Amino acid sequence: MASCEDSDNNMNEGASDSNPNPSHGTSSINDNDSNNVNVNGKCNCIKSQCVKLYCQCLSAGNFCNDNCSCKNCLNKEANKDRVKQIKKEIQSRDPHAFEPKVIVDQVERNRKGCICRKSKCKTGYCSCFSFKVGCYPHCQCQNCMNTYGVKSSSSGSKEQEHVNDSNNGSKNMEIMDNGGSSSQSNHPPVYDNSANQLSENPDARADDELGNSNVNNVPMPMPSNQVASPYYDFAVHQDHVDAPYYYQPLTTVQIQSSRNIFTEQQSTNLFGDPNWQGQSSFLRTNPPFYYDNNVAEPSSVPRIQSSQQYQPNQSHGFHQQVEASLGRMALQHSFLRSSQQPNNGDATNMQLHLHPHLHGRWPSPPPIDDYEEND
DNA sequence: GAGTTTGAAACT
DNA sequence: CAGTTTCAAACTC
Numbered sequence: 001m002a003s004c005e006d007s008d009n010n011m012n013e014g015a016s017d018s019n020p021n022p023s024h025g026t027s028s029i030n031d032n033d034s035n036n037v038n039v040n041g042k043c044n045c046i047k048s049q050c051v052k053l054y055c056q057c058l059s060a061g062n063f064c065n066d067n068c069s070c071k072n073c074l075n076k077e078a079n080k081d082r083v084k085q086i087k088k089e090i091q092s093r094d095p096h097a098f099e100p101k102v103i104v105d106q107v108e109r110n111r112k113g114c115i116c117r118k119s120k121c122k123t124g125y126c127s128c129f130s131f132k133v134g135c136y137p138h139c140q141c142q143n144c145m146n147t148y149g150v151k152s153s154s155s156g157s158k159e160q161e162h163v164n165d166s167n168n169g170s171k172n173m174e175i176m177d178n179g180g181s182s183s184q185s186n187h188p189p190v191y192d193n194s195a196n197q198l199s200e201n202p203d204a205r206a207d208d209e210l211g212n213s214n215v216n217n218v219p220m221p222m223p224s225n226q227v228a229s230p231y232y233d234f235a236v237h238q239d240h241v242d243a244p245y246y247y248q249p250l251t252t253v254q255i256q257s258s259r260n261i262f263t264e265q266q267s268t269n270l271f272g273d274p275n276w277q278g279q280s281s282f283l284r285t286n287p288p289f290y291y292d293n294n295v296a297e298p299s300s301v302p303r304i305q306s307s308q309q310y311q312p313n314q315s316h317g318f319h320q321q322v323e324a325s326l327g328r329m330a331l332q333h334s335f336l337r338s339s340q341q342p343n344n345g346d347a348t349n350m351q352l353h354l355h356p357h358l359h360g361r362w363p364s365p366p367p368i369d370d371y372e373e374n375d
Numbered sequence: 376g377a378g379t380t381t382g383a384a385a386c387t
Numbered sequence: 388c389a390g391t392t393t394c395a396a397a398c399t400c
Contacts, residue, residue, distance in 0.1 A: 047394065053384055054394050093385085118381065124397050125381045 042067035050075035
C-alpha cells in the first residue's frame with residue numbers, strides 16, 4: 001500500500017522540502033496561514049486515490065508530498081498527464097474548481113460559500129471559517145456565528161461584521177470580476193511609467209466594461225526592462241501590505257530562470273534573487289500555465305500564490321507579465337519589493353490574475369534610476 | 376489513536 | 388437538480 005512517502009513531487013512546487021511552511025516546523029499552516037484549501041499541506045486520502053477534490057492536495061493544485069499519508073495515491077508527478085486529465089474532468093463539472101477559494105470583492109470571502117447546518121460556522125467544519133473569512137449572504141449556512149463575520153441577513157447588503165481582523169492570517173486572494181465598486185482602485189493596473197502611478201488607459205476602460213477590476217490598490221510594478229509585445233492584463237494582489245512598493249528590473253537570465261520554474265516546477269531560489277528567501281515551494285500556479293515545449297497556455301484562470309514568512313528587508317514578491325506573440329506566450333517577471341513591519345510573523349499571499357484580454361503595449365519603462373529602494 | 380461528526384464532493 | 392451516498396477533515400474522547 002503505497003503512501004505518498006515515496007513521492008517527492010509537487011505539481012507546482014517540486015519542492016524537496018515537503019514542509020510547505022518550514023518556519024512553522026511541525027505546526028500546520030493553519031497556525032497563521034490560511035492557504036488556499038490545503039491548510040495542512042498534506043492529505044490522508046484513502047479511497048479517493050487523491051484524484052478527487054476530496055483530496056486537499058489536489059484541490060489546492062498540488063501533487064501529494066512526503067507529508068501525505070494517502071494510500072494508492074495517483075496524484076504524483078509521475079502521473080502528471082493523468083492528473084492533468086483528471087483535473088480537466090473536474091473542471092468540466094466545476095470550471096472554478098481550482099481557482100482560489102477565497103476571493104475579494106469588498107471583503108474577503110469564500111468563493112463557494114458554505115452550507116453549514118450544525119457547526120454554526122464557528123469550527124473548522126465551516127469552509128468559510130477554515131479560510132478565516134466571514135460568511136456572506138450567498139452562504140446557505142444556518143445559525144451563522146462565524147467569528148470572522150456573520151452572514152448578513154440582508155442579501156442586498158454587503159455588510160459583514162468582521163469580528164476578527166485576522167491580520168495574522170493570510171488568505172489567497174483573487175480579485176474576481178465583481179462588477180462592483182471598491183473604495184480602492186477599480187481599474188486594472190495600467191502603468192504610467194513617467195509618474196510611476198496608475199494611468200488612464202483605453203484598455204483599462206475596456207476592462208471596466210467587462211467588469212474586470214483591481215480593487216486591491218496595489219500598483220503594478222513596471223515591466224522589467226523593455227517595452228513588451230502585446231500583453232495580457234494581469235494583477236498581483238497582496239494582503240496585509242500597505243507599504244510602498246519598490247521595484248527592480250529583471251535580467252534576461254532571471255526571466256529565463258523564472259521560465260524554468262514554471263516550466264519544470266523546480267525548487268529553486270526564486271529567480272535567483274539574493275533577497276528572496278522564500279522558497280519556490282510556496283509558489284503555485286493553480287491552475288498552472290500549461291507548458292508544451294516551452295509554450296505556455298493559460299488554463300482557465302492562471303494564478304500564482306506565494307506564501308512566505310515576512311522578514312524585514314526582504315524581497316517577497318514578484319509580478320508577472322504574460323506576453324503573447326504569434327499565439328505563443330512567454331513570461332516576464334520582475335520583483336516587487338515592499339517594506340513591511342518586521343517580525344510580524346505574517347505570511348503573504350500574492351495572487352496573479354490574468355484577464356484574457358489582449359492589450360496593446362506597455363508604456364516605455366522609466367529609467368532604472370526611478371526604481372527605488374526603501375528597505 | 377479510534378470513533379464520531381460534519382459538510383463538501385460525487386453520484387444517482 | 389434535488390436527494391443520497393461517499394469521502395476526508397475536524398473534532399471528541
